[in-house]
Amino acid sequence: MAERGSPLPSHRGTDPMPMQPWFPDAKLGIFLHYGIYAVDGVPESWAFYHGQVPHEQYMRQLDEFTASAYDPRAWAELFARVGARYTVLTARHHDGVALWDTEHGDLNVVRHTPAGRDLVAGYAEALREHGLKVGLYYSHSDWNHPDYASVVHPDAPNEDVATNPLVAPKDGIEDPEAWARYVAYRDGQVGELVARFRPDLLWFDGEWERSEEQWGMRRLAEQILAGNPDTVLNARMLSYGDYATPEQGVPLLPPDGPWELCLTVNDSWGYQHGDHNQKSVRQLVRYFTETIGMGGNLLLAVGPREDGTIPAEQVERLEGLGDWIARHSEAVYGxxxxxxxxxxxxxxxxxxxxxxxxxxxxxxxxxxxxxxxxxxxxxxxxxxxxxxxxxxxxxxxxxxxxxxxxxxxxxxxxxxxxxxxxxxxxxxxxxxxxxxxxx
Missing domain, CATH: 2.60.40.1180 (Golgi alpha-mannosidase II)
Structure with missing residues (x-):
């Protein structure tokens, strides 16, 4: 996830299309931050970006990521039972570690972790078996890619974007050819996600590190919609997003158009061993009803352990919220x-x-x-x-x-x-x- 406010979407560039009708009536989605960061229980990608742990230590988590108890059907059954209508899985975070066997780049859990298999395919299949819409998170940025820190944001939103060596080129010397290679890599991976898994929703992140023109957002949006014109895109596609994505707090005024609130069950997006500050069921019901009362969806984040199991205390919260929704469904859906x-x-x-x-x-x-x-x-x-x-x-x-x-x-x-x-x-x-x- 990002550490800043989110822009509001306008429309799909110069060719606006109506929002898919399933989205505004979904009301509840589940956000799954699942990746190698669960091994040591450190913040996803941000741990090495901020120097909380050395980069080498962060990447050694590849050696212990097993997904040994990964059961996407159990996930899907739980999420359907608690009343969720869609789920978003971190197919690739800012650390560049893909959860599928990508042909673009070599950094993925299939080739470089004991898990040794594609974790996206089973997820998509299981969700569809339970009638849930398939969402995939993908970060535009990749702080491990050798070509990423090759251009300068023309209007950097913060000092990190302007100077962090994971983002900005050394001494500000740009390499347009390297950046073109990076964008081709990004477009290739997104193309794989659309072609292989046909997600109903693509949840992008990392957009603040480059301008819309540098990202080639129009071209990317056209590529996605050519592969599947029904794909819903979040606001981090900038002008080509369909809905806004405020984080961690119900806005005082609702964004214009469709929107969702991204909220963690505790204080962390991914699994962190020491974070036991779980929100109560009553608090979750409050967040949920305040959100849908302003016309939004709640995208509630849980963090699976490295083996793929969701902590019991988070399952308990989901089930408590689900019990309340089931009893009051007429006030929720439709x-x-x-x-x-x-x-x-x-x-x-x-x-x-x-x-x-x-x-x-x-x-x-x-x-x-x-x-x-x-x-x-x-x-x-x-x-x-x-x-x-x-x-x-x-x-x-x-x-x-x-x-x-x-x-x-x-x-x-x-x-x-x-x-x-x-x-x-x-x-x-x-x-x-x-x-x-x-x-």
């Missing part, structure tokens, strides 16, 4: 962004026909739940997951300013300790008052 801030104290979603609001209450409601600015008459209110109907009444209002809808608080078994959801069924499509009130 919905769009809910109410703007100020109408309800918590996130909400709206059914696709705009006739049912789903109000999320993180804490057990006391006495009543209020909903402000609702013009559409209410047919009934019920608790999602149990069906219990709740009393409700509208109080106040003057002229065009509607009164406040007060809903009786659910009690007992109708209260979910992680988050309670109330379905407000409307007598017509949602109509909100957004004015300043009577002068």
């Amino acid at each position: 919905t769009i962004a809910g109410l703007p801030a100020g109408h309800h104290y918590g996130p909400s979603t709206l059914s696709a026909d705009r006739r049912t609001l789903h109000l999320v209450c993180f804490d057990p409601p006391r006495e009543s739940v209020s909903l402000r600015g609702l013009r559409t008459p209410v047919k009934r209110v019920r608790v999602v997951g149990t069906g219990t109907e709740l009393g409700h009444r509208t109080v106040g209002g003057l002229g065009e300013v509607p009164g406040v809808l007060w809903i009786d608080a659910p009690e007992g078994a109708d209260v979910d300790e992680r988050a309670t959801v109330l379905a407000v069924e409307l007598d017509g499509e949602l109509d909100l008052y957004r004015g300043t009130g009577r002068d």
Whole structure:
């Protein structure tokens, strides 16, 4: 992953295409940072970039990467069971170590690790067997490639990009021929991913180290879409991305267009032995509902060990989130962004026909739940997951300013300790008052 903010996408260059309909309704994806960095449990690629460990020590992890318990069908079964609709696997991170037997470059787990086999093919096959969309992460940058540090970013976003010897050429002396070789290598590997595995989504990273022109983004996007025109591309294809990818925190305002929040279950993208700071299920439910309430997807990252097993404490969190989703699925799938801030104290979603609001209450409601600015008459209110109907009444209002809808608080078994959801069924499509009130 990157260590900076993400740009917003505009469109696919000069030939915009609509977003694939499966993506905005997916709601939950799983992000798998899996690679040799799990052997020592160090930050993926960044460990040697920042000098946390010497480069030679980092690369010695190749000798102990076994994938001995790698079972992509078990992954797929788990992810489908918890309600995810897509998964993204790090096919190649910034360290340049490919998880498939690439013909472009020699650095891959098939030839240089005890794993000795392609780890992408089985993953893609297993996901499709379970009805999940296949996503692959690929870094534009490769800090191990001999031709990578050969040109200078014309407008470097930070000092590292301008001076780090893994990124910038020595003394700033450029070698355009070396850079052309690197881009051909990058394009060749991406072409292999598209041709061999036909991913539904390509999740790029590393784009901040070069300009759009240097990357040849237009040519790359055309190559990908020629191989599979339905491929979804993230914003790190710059002008050719389909959706935004904020990281590690729900934005205060949603990005324009489709988007997803990339979030770790603990504090690390990949497996790190000493990171036990796992988020609770309640926290994950909060992140999830706040994200879908603003129209985004949650891409939740877990870090498999080097043998391919996912730590039990992360499986437990996924299953807890999945249990909540299963109970409240009507408020998740087939919905769009809910109410703007100020109408309800918590996130909400709206059914696709705009006739049912789903109000999320993180804490057990006391006495009543209020909903402000609702013009559409209410047919009934019920608790999602149990069906219990709740009393409700509208109080106040003057002229065009509607009164406040007060809903009786659910009690007992109708209260979910992680988050309670109330379905407000409307007598017509949602109509909100957004004015300043009577002068």
